[in-house]
Amino acid sequence: MRPDEIAAIIKSKFPQVKEEAGTNYIIVPKESILEVAQYIKNPPLGMDNLHCITGIDRKEKIEVVYTFYSIGEHHGVTLKVNLTPEDLNVASLSEIWKSANWLEREVYDLFGVIFSGHPDLRRILNPYDWQGYPLRKNYSNPDFIAKPRM
Amino acid sequence: MDATQTKEMYTEEFLINMGPQHPSTHGVLSLELKLDGETIRNCTPHIGYLHRSMEKIAENRTFTQFIPFTDRLDYVASMNNNLGYVMAVEKLLNLEISERAKYIRVIIAELNRIASHLIATGTFAQDLGAFATPLFYCFREREKIVEIFDQICGNRLTYNYMRIGGVLADLSGEIIEKIKEFIEYMRPKVDDYDELITYNVIFLARSKHIGVLSKEMAINYSVTGPNLRGSGVKWDLRKDEPYLVYDKLEFDIPVGENGDAWDRYKVRIEEMRQSLRIIEQAIESLPQGEVTVRVGRILKPSASETYFRTENPRGELGFYIVGDGSVYPYRLKIRSPSFSNLAVLPELVKGIKVADIVCVLGSFDVLMGEIDR
Numbered sequence: 001m002r003p004d005e006i007a008a009i010i011k012s013k014f015p016q017v018k019e020e021a022g023t024n025y026i027i028v029p030k031e032s033i034l035e036v037a038q039y040i041k042n043p044p045l046g047m048d049n050l051h052c053i054t055g056i057d058r059k060e061k062i063e064v065v066y067t068f069y070s071i072g073e074h075h076g077v078t079l080k081v082n083l084t085p086e087d088l089n090v091a092s093l094s095e096i097w098k099s100a101n102w103l104e105r106e107v108y109d110l111f112g113v114i115f116s117g118h119p120d121l122r123r124i125l126n127p128y129d130w131q132g133y134p135l136r137k138n139y140s141n142p143d144f145i146a147k148p149r150m
Numbered sequence: 151m152d153a154t155q156t157k158e159m160y161t162e163e164f165l166i167n168m169g170p171q172h173p174s175t176h177g178v179l180s181l182e183l184k185l186d187g188e189t190i191r192n193c194t195p196h197i198g199y200l201h202r203s204m205e206k207i208a209e210n211r212t213f214t215q216f217i218p219f220t221d222r223l224d225y226v227a228s229m230n231n232n233l234g235y236v237m238a239v240e241k242l243l244n245l246e247i248s249e250r251a252k253y254i255r256v257i258i259a260e261l262n263r264i265a266s267h268l269i270a271t272g273t274f275a276q277d278l279g280a281f282a283t284p285l286f287y288c289f290r291e292r293e294k295i296v297e298i299f300d301q302i303c304g305n306r307l308t309y310n311y312m313r314i315g316g317v318l319a320d321l322s323g324e325i326i327e328k329i330k331e332f333i334e335y336m337r338p339k340v341d342d343y344d345e346l347i348t349y350n351v352i353f354l355a356r357s358k359h360i361g362v363l364s365k366e367m368a369i370n371y372s373v374t375g376p377n378l379r380g381s382g383v384k385w386d387l388r389k390d391e392p393y394l395v396y397d398k399l400e401f402d403i404p405v406g407e408n409g410d411a412w413d414r415y416k417v418r419i420e421e422m423r424q425s426l427r428i429i430e431q432a433i434e435s436l437p438q439g440e441v442t443v444r445v446g447r448i449l450k451p452s453a454s455e456t457y458f459r460t461e462n463p464r465g466e467l468g469f470y471i472v473g474d475g476s477v478y479p480y481r482l483k484i485r486s487p488s489f490s491n492l493a494v495l496p497e498l499v500k501g502i503k504v505a506d507i508v509c510v511l512g513s514f515d516v517l518m519g520e521i522d523r
Contacts, residue, residue, distance in 0.1 A: 022454075023454075023455065025455075048369050048370070049369055049372050050372055051372055051459075051466070051468065051485065052457070052468055052470065052483070052485040054470055054481075054483040054485075056472055056480075056481045057481070065470065067457055067468070067470070067485075071369055071383060071385050074390060074391075078457070097370055097372070098367075098370045098371045098493075098494075098497075099370065099371045099372035099490055099493065101493060102489065102490070102493040103490075106489075110205075123198075124197060124198060125197065125198040125201045125522060125523070126198060126201065127198070134203060134206055135205060135206060135481075
């Protein structure tokens with residue numbers, strides 16, 4: 001299926017989602033990420049592979065980006081959840097896709113997003129006693145020397 | 151000691167730390183094993199010992215400056231990492247490269263795939279007790295590839311050969327002759343591995359029916375590459391979402407049957423044969439022309455996002471790049487294949503003997519450089 005067809009199917013089922021301008025990414029309100037995820041897992045979309053989860057710090061918001069692919073149907077979709085820095089809670093998808101376990105731990109480690117319902121939310125790349133969330137734009141570490149900007 | 155002094159006999163689980171300095175973890179991986187006698191009850195991997203904050207560094211480097219960093223992700227297959235990164239940036243820039251550069255990229259990437267699978271084969275055999283001999287044979291063949299790469303770009307491990315818009319240098323006639331010689335040299339060697347390792351009785355006994363990864367579990371854990379194909383899923387980005395010129399070349403996708411350690415190993419051996427086929431065809435139809443497209447010295451992609459994935463020797467390497475209109479990426483996420491492949495390990499080793507964990511881990515061919523990033 002083409003990305004616009006997939007977007008149309010999801011939008012007809014869930015009126016609260018909207019498409020990001022200029023792209024085929026689908027912005028999902030954080031309350032409904034679990035039911036949207038459950039829906040796209042099953043036919044007709046059949047997204048059996050949660051390929052990648054990442055975060056983007058836009059300063060006024062933190063985006064969590066989920067990249068899904070379907071092995072059987074040869075298509076994919078990207079979902080986005082926008083979180084405000086005050087409330088960084090979003091439901092974990094690790095019950096539906098096991099791959100979410102480590103991927104969500106990584107986003108928690110680097111951005112501080114709390115995935116509620118995650119079975120084992122610990123830091124993964126940084127030491128367990130690390131302070132702060134390194135990939136946030138306002139993160140600073142006394143040992144970090146930024147390269148002079150061009 | 152008489153009977154009145156002995157306490158009541160009891161058993162309890164005990165904890166053992168395997169790694170981070172352990173010859174069979176192929177890098178700084180630490181496994182916390184809970185053992186009941188020789189049986190593994192629980193396994194908790196601890197990673198991050200090689201964490202170099204590549205993604206944070208990328209935000210302070212220009213797009214071109216980041217290419218050498220990708221070498222250090224999966225340092226056994228640097229060319230493939232370079233390729234994945236520059237193709238993601240080219241997708242962000244909507245840049246079309248020349249036909250000759252596409253063919254050269256395919257030749258180089260497949261050569262590096264063979265080199266990477268050779269290391270996987272050699273170290274896996276060594277892990278299972280085939281001391282030194284297979285490893286030396288594999289490194290002997292790999293040396294030929296490394297020499298070719300040395301001649302192309304001057305480096306033996308971290309190549310930094312792919313460029314945004316093409317490749318560093320053209321392949322001369324001499325190098326093409328060398329690659330042709332290598333194909334002729336390599337073909338019988340792969341058959342030798344079959345005789346020496348693949349159907350060896352001890353090797354079969356150690357790796358058959360060990361660490362069985364089912365189809366459903368592999369997809370659910372987002373396992374990719376030879377490990378996914380070893381479980382019998384016919385999925386290869388080179389065929390299913392072809393990039394470069396893979397759709398013009400003829401090759402098969404080997405798949406395993408049971409999803410055990412031996413199947414994953416066998417898929418790699420077969421992939422070496424297929425890679426040789428790809429290189430042979432690509433050299434035959436190598437067109438003439440330029441190898442680089444001129445791009446400006448200062449690259450400023452528009453404020454947009456892109457995700458691009460390529461088929462690496464270890465699985466699907468993805469780059470999620472967010473541009474903000476400046477010369478630096480606003481955010482660069484590296485989706486490394488080994489990271490997801492390793493996540494399935496605790497499930498597979500539950501209930502098996504402690505000696506077999508080396509076999510399961512070796513068959514997954516994980517590399518800590520790209521897990522920790």
